[in-house]
Amino acid sequence: MKLIESDDFYYDFHENGIIPPYISNLFLKHSGVLFYENKKGGKNIGNLPLVYYLGVVPSYIDISLFNKDNYNLKKINERENVGNAISINSYNNINEYLKSHFKAKYRSNINRYVKRLESSFNITHKMYFGEIKKEKFYFLMNTLKSMLEVRFSQLKKTNFTLLTWKDNYESYFQLIKTKKASLSVIYDNEIPIDISFSFHFNNILFSSTSCFDVDYLKFGLGNISIYKELEWCIKNNYDVYDMTFGMLEYKRKWCDLNYVFESHIYAKKGNINSYLISKFLSAIIGFKNLLKLIKAHILLEIFQAIYLKFKYKGELSINNKSIKYKIENIDTTNNIEKLKEINYQKASFKQLKKPLYDFLYTANENISNIKVYKSENSNQTYFFYGNKKIAKLVIDIS
Incomplete structure (x- = not known):
């Protein structure tokens, strides 16, 4: 007899679309919607283990096993593992x-x-x-x-x-x-x-x-x-738009379904060995939660990042230099500068895109109506002409 059947539920479920064969149905807890049904009737289960362990289960999902009456279920929240989603239906x-x-x-x-x-x-x-x-x-x-x-x-x-x-x-x-x-x-x-x-x-x-x-x-x-x-x-x-792990504030504001991730331990009823195994698994999860409580997982993430950077050394090509600039609306450029119209879409003027798009947003202009001029008196001064407004851009190269 197999002692433990263990699965990482969330990874297999959302990235690979794989559901363990011993699961009969999956429901959305908040709406009661059945969104998965195992039509094979549990024929591929084989011998029943003493314990089923499912890790990283979103709390908005209800899981039903084929042999659920033979097992006692214990759910444990996984500390620091939270998610947010939108209930759509x-x-x-x-x-x-x-x-x-x-x-x-x-x-x-x-x-x-x-x-x-x-x-x-x-x-x-x-x-x-x-x-x-x-x-x-x-x-x-x-x-x-x-x-x-x-x-x-x-x-x-x-x-x-x-x-x-x-x-x-x-x-x-x-x-x-x-x-x-x-x-x-x-x-x-x-x-x-x-x-x-x-x-x-x-x-x-x-x-x-x-x-x-x-x-x-x-x-x-x-x-x-x-x-x-x-x-x-x-x-x-x-039914659900799930934004998964990690949550920026603007994403969190969109969500109406806040959830935690759980570990599910199914221990076979009336068996001392299954009881002891379930207690051992509970202790491991409790220890991991304790490490998260004292923020030890942050140190682990730092070591993981260092390891991955070393493993994939040379494969990332980050080359981005942000510029500092000042942009202000003006009434006219008459008698201020000698100007030359430029094609801002050329690669040599790539640094103008962000300040130009900032101007479009604040002035509520369409890009097709914009003309860009360069000052002949200063290499770092430009002017944006729209239908509604004119702006002066000065790039700081210090």
């Missing part, structure tokens, strides 16, 4: 959710982000889910990687997704083709400015890796990315 459109979840002021801010972006650029949104050409997949994933490198270089933080990119990259294409994953992309014309990679299991979307072009930072692309994915989920009758 009661909403008909994105505006219903915004009105229900947010106060008027915050709702107005989100709508302003969306409107400003769409009025300033030629914006489209594309969800790659089931159909994507391999060339497009490679292009988008390489773009996402570059975005992450730039963003985390700015933040001066370690990104574990980047450090393990090579290990997971190739498998994602097939996952998208089989509708087990997706790429949500916001385009400015043909240029991706926000990319989000997610896993799918039936009617649950698990947000995994996302980033945006930092030149568009002013437009709140993080919020707009969630807006677009949530809108897609509602239109496609999804």
Whole structure:
């Protein structure tokens, strides 16, 4: 007889779409929706072990075993492991959710982000889910990687997704083709400015890796990315939009379903050995929680980051230099500067993109109406001419 059947539930479930054969049904606890049913009837279970152990189980999921009457269940919260999600199934459109979840002021801010972006650029949104050409997949994933490198270089933080990119990259294409994953992309014309990679299991979307072009930072692309994915989920009758581990404040504000991760221990009834094993497993989980309480896990994460950086040394190509600048609205440039119009889209003027896009946001201008001039008296002075406003840009090279 097998002593323990052990599975990492969350990883197998949301990344690989694998459910252990001894599980009969999965329900959403908050709505009672059945979202998985094992139709094989437990034929592949084999001999029953003394203990089933399921690690990292989201608390919003109810699990039913084929032989649940033979086992006692103990649930233990995993300290520091928290997640947030959006419960979708009661909403008909994105505006219903915004009105229900947010106060008027915050709702107005989100709508302003969306409107400003769409009025300033030629914006489209594309969800790659089931159909994507391999060339497009490679292009988008390489773009996402570059975005992450730039963003985390700015933040001066370690990104574990980047450090393990090579290990997971190739498998994602097939996952998208089989509708087990997706790429949500916001385009400015043909240029991706926000990319989000997610896993799918039936009617649950698990947000995994996302980033945006930092030149568009002013437009709140993080919020707009969630807006677009949530809108897609509602239109496609999804039940949950799960933002998984780790939570930035702006993401947390979107969520109405806060949950913890649990360890589930199923001990066979009337067996002293199963009782002792369950006690031992409980003690291990308790010890891990104690280490997290004294913040020992942070030290472990630091060592892990150092190890991964060494393992993948030379594979990250971060090359981003942010500039300092001052931009101010002016009434006219007459008699102030001798000006020469420039093509700001040239690579040599790449440093102008962020201040220019900041100007578009504050002036509520469209990029097609903008002309950019360079001062002939100063190499670091530029002027943005729109239909509504004029701005002077001075770049600090000190």
